[in-house]
Amino acid sequence: MNSTLISSIKKDYLNKLAEQKKRIDGRAFDEYRKISIETNIVRKAEGSARVKIGNTQVLAGVKMDVGEPYSDSPESGVLTTSAELIPMASPDFEAGPPREDAIELARVVDRGIRESEVIDLDKLCIEPGEKVWIVFVDIHVLDYDGNLFDASSLAALAALSTAMVPAERFEMGKDYPLPIKEPPISCTFVKFNKAIVVDPCLDEETIAEARLTVATDEEGNIRAMQKGLSGSFTLDEVKKVIKASIDNGARIRKILEDAVGRDHGKKN
Amino acid sequence: MNSTLISSIKKDYLNKLAEQKKRIDGRAFDEYRKISIETNIVRKAEGSARVKIGNTQVLAGVKMDVGEPYSDSPESGVLTTSAELIPMASPDFEAGPPREDAIELARVVDRGIRESEVIDLDKLCIEPGEKVWIVFVDIHVLDYDGNLFDASSLAALAALSTAMVPAERFEMGKDYPLPIKEPPISCTFVKFNKAIVVDPCLDEETIAEARLTVATDEEGNIRAMQKGLSGSFTLDEVKKVIKASIDNGARIRKILEDAVGRDHGKKN
Amino acid sequence: MNSTLISSIKKDYLNKLAEQKKRIDGRAFDEYRKISIETNIVRKAEGSARVKIGNTQVLAGVKMDVGEPYSDSPESGVLTTSAELIPMASPDFEAGPPREDAIELARVVDRGIRESEVIDLDKLCIEPGEKVWIVFVDIHVLDYDGNLFDASSLAALAALSTAMVPAERFEMGKDYPLPIKEPPISCTFVKFNKAIVVDPCLDEETIAEARLTVATDEEGNIRAMQKGLSGSFTLDEVKKVIKASIDNGARIRKILEDAVGRDHGKKN
Amino acid sequence: MKSDIKLIDKEGKRLDGRKRDELRPIKIEVGPLYRADGSCYIEWGGNKILAAVYGPREALPRHIQHPLRAVVNARYNMASFSVEDRKRPGPDRRSTEISKVISEALEYVILTEQFPRAMIDINIEVLDAEAGTRCAGLTAAAVALADAGIPMRDIPVACAAGKIDGQVVLDLGKEEDNFGEADLPVAIAPRTDEIILLQMDGHLTVKEFDEAIELAIKGAHVVSELQKKALLAKYAVAKEVKQ
């Protein structure tokens, strides 16, 4: 009851701010928080990256192993994405098997990589039908202040972009960079009291009515979408969100490229 | 407490009816509800059947796969039976791993098939010790108004009787009917207030003191029995139940044979 | 609240006794309870032993199977130790997956065997990298009146010492004794109200502030230690416990040797 | 995503003979189940799906209760025999995600504030699966909710559009889903066209997206009419019986 009361007071406050075109942390509706990306921070991982978006902090690690391909794609490597909302990141996260929030997060990040063919899985075949590389992307949420979708997806992309295939460990020649294509960039918005704001902080997520994540590529095309929460969007709102995602995507892509230190679209 | 009170009122009512040789739905003690069997209703399954006994509705599906035999029977196919009491079927069923009710149900159906050698598992060997057919029988309870044992066992038999071995999908020639022998038919009774009634509806199961299921074959022999609940039967009662099971079994066998459209005992 | 109250009264009582150098069951601080060991009591097991320490009763069984070695030790057999605190043994134990108490117990027993190389795992290789013997040690606590660490470890050692490798069952010649080296002996102490007592009974464990288990070998060397509970020891106390462990260890080793009827250190 | 399979022929016909903006055949049956408070059976192309609703009833265990509104739990489940290779019984990550997005979409239309501390359970069982089970499942669940008499501000409905062979088409079939270039499932509240479920995988230009979502919404309106017809049919029979 208490927490219901508190969240109702907070809701009123944020709603009132929204009517004045203001946000609780002083940002404009279309203003993204500061993004920082550090790569190669876990020595034991094939690739790793820590992404901070404001106070939100996500660590992604890539491990690779040799295993069997799926029977319906015998000449392709295998991608597996997991996300853990560990209790470290929030007083509300609990230890235990991933709950539906973590599962949705992992699946959205996974689709962002898989459907856009960020990893060239066909190049990860070792022996058709027998041996392929398995790529494990593990998302570790360290500090949760909203917008895990964008932070996790960005961390995964940065970790993959700097990952080395551990060929030596498996006695298959020298390590070489994981073959990566130009990734789409995710951008998330939430809606409350008719306002639509980009990159929600935790307070905004708590009172949000609806959420929309759009992943766009270099050419401004749409590669994935995910609507969440029990509110609705009008078609016009969806179109505006798409436009804003393309704009933000271009800016975030530069930050990613700077961090991983190379232009993937062209090199690979 | 409330539900205890309600069930105690219902109990009194059914007990009083029983003293007048009456049942809550107007049936005689030895009267089975209407049985209907539809087969081949799931296109993706190797065989399937929906059985209705009164308002109770059970769907059984058969899937087959190629796998390894058990080490102690290297030349036999493998049978695996599962039952799910999905929350769709009753306000009292919960999602999650099967509880003891579902496990007992699956095991009784399984024994009905396995011990009576309904499936000729020896004919399901592909390569001795290496490759055999695995037969999965999955019981999906859709609507629960009592007597799941008979409904599930009948649905499993009907699904098996119409199942085709998917040889084509595994590049082993043309599909062919699963080799099936004459199955035993299950018949379930419950006892309350000294009355013993066949084919209990949900209300009767709720107040029942003891339950007895008897599976009998074409020749009137006993192939399986399972007593349940915390009441008792006298030896005379058991013998009467066996006799009634043989009589009902003969009638239900005809319904099954009509539904699957062939005389298994002779053809296979 | 009640159980808190009771345990607080019991605590006061035991603490007062301790001040008079007394224990609840009349023993001296350095007095171990009566130990009895029976071996080969489970016919289906490769080796088995029941150990009683006072009222505490533990059954250990050894089963062996043929399987694959770990990739990092292709020429060694595999040891797996499990412990179950089954509800039979105490009103406080619950059915279900092992909780942290049982896991700590299993790991401490396991380390006592593994790190001291009690089993000569290198002799359990059948085909390097392909086939080795897997040794399962299962601890079944039957009656819990304190000091499970010593009872379980002793039961495991006695069961291993009398185990036969079931070569015949796997068509690899005749059965032969499991190759065993001289085992270290565990000795457990608890501390409460400044007293340190050996071989705690349940009441003492319940109020204990700190626990220390020391495993020592024939030569009086230390092979394993495990401190538990949220109290502390001074360095002097640790040293005294080590000395007492060596003394008790020698005495318990004799009981073990008598029970298994041979002198392992020399024969193997 | 790439393949040599031609999904649209020279005359603009799709593999199953449909036109670009044509739905697969749909059949809706209201109330096939006895125990559930409301139920619906739908056949949509090769999909066969049952939906059952229980509630509103007291939310248990208590800690899941919301003091101001009912909680809505949709549970999407595939029967183990509903797919080519047997599925292990029980929820997997895919069904957990679909359950979540369907729950959220349905919660929008249900007047949950009328039932504080209650729960409304919606069970969606996929008995036979072809492409588009989440849209068909949500559509059936909406009818089951209406059949259960749960007060809603609208009867929601879902339909997908997608891209195959470079063209935007309605309601992808199995091969179209496997080998097509994009899939866009959409659910709406049809009175206002508010979008309550929206997912997209694949590759669409902004222009193609605009085209696809309009096609999906148009398709959803066609399905919405089928929902209403099925409900009216049952209502009409019920009325008749009464008189």
Place this chain on the structure above:
Amino acid sequence: MKSDIKLIDKEGKRLDGRKRDELRPIKIEVGPLYRADGSCYIEWGGNKILAAVYGPREALPRHIQHPLRAVVNARYNMASFSVEDRKRPGPDRRSTEISKVISEALEYVILTEQFPRAMIDINIEVLDAEAGTRCAGLTAAAVALADAGIPMRDIPVACAAGKIDGQVVLDLGKEEDNFGEADLPVAIAPRTDEIILLQMDGHLTVKEFDEAIELAIKGAHVVSELQKKALLAKYAVAKEVKQ
């Protein structure tokens, strides 16, 4: 079920030398455990089984309480080393079913209405397993209940009959169970011969069934005497000690 093994020789002797209606050797020990409220150790042929009873005590968690009677939870468990191939620890489907039928059978004789909101836990641990563990386990559990002073209307007892080489025999041994034609475990309340557990697998004519169940009941009565003797022995000793 089929095999070339002869289970009965020309003189009517079974593999282990028993006659048709002869039980395996049985040894019952009352109260071997210290912590349990009541306990029993049984050796029945090659079976070695411990049973322990805790209760009546408050049923927890509360939602399992019954307002009018005690709940009875028997838990049948096989030690991982009790069988030829090591069994994974923890319950499997077989032990879950056996726990259920034993719980139900024992509940019939316990005067549960004397202990509303309570629970009575019965733990049956199979340490060494040959055929017939459920009958031996129930028999030991009954003695442990008596040892715990749980009020019962009767001390239940179990015994199996079966068919091997076409003949009805008592108390199947291991090979008889593996290669025989039918197994029929039965538990009764011996004062009234009421049947409280009954399962059957295999193939029996009605006539054979009648013969088998009578044999099983007769065997159960023999075991019942052993139960009473064991209990009396402990009681006598206890009395002696008191005096």
Place this chain on the structure above:
Amino acid sequence: MKSDIKLIDKEGKRLDGRKRDELRPIKIEVGPLYRADGSCYIEWGGNKILAAVYGPREALPRHIQHPLRAVVNARYNMASFSVEDRKRPGPDRRSTEISKVISEALEYVILTEQFPRAMIDINIEVLDAEAGTRCAGLTAAAVALADAGIPMRDIPVACAAGKIDGQVVLDLGKEEDNFGEADLPVAIAPRTDEIILLQMDGHLTVKEFDEAIELAIKGAHVVSELQKKALLAKYAVAKEVKQ
């Protein structure tokens, strides 16, 4: 445990150039996390570990509450990518044991009696693992507790000693841990040198043990100074900002 690898060279240098009684490089950062009530990041040799503290707050679910004191739950977890071969996410037996001994050690120093019915959660995440994670994790957890303002009678600290090539050395590295002869992790309350965590694997004479534990305690005091320095640094900055 046996190997041909020389872990100490002729000049008494270890594989990474350290002397017998030399620690690996250690870096401690206080408060790197925003949400946690207290946090600490530690690099200790190749180990990279985060610790976060939440609480004291109401212990939930209620049945875990202690009427007279706070319960302390430390949870040690290894990230799946923190080791050579990917670890399955979630607790295993090793991490469960380490969580238990760390919880017990920390409980000793926390003034739990000040917070009846509360819980204090300590999360230790190993991001990159080399030998000695339990000591490094406990050391970081202690700093995070101080950062969270949890009242403690002392700031605990841990350090290991061990035996390699027959010699007692401080703070084993990876190869030393794999191929050495003994490992002895110790945690103390440094003001009194009380021992609050103690484990040992391997083979030590009593004399070697005495030498090893004194070395470990000495090492722990060095680490303790680093803890205090890191806390003071943050405190000094905080003070400065205030002024």
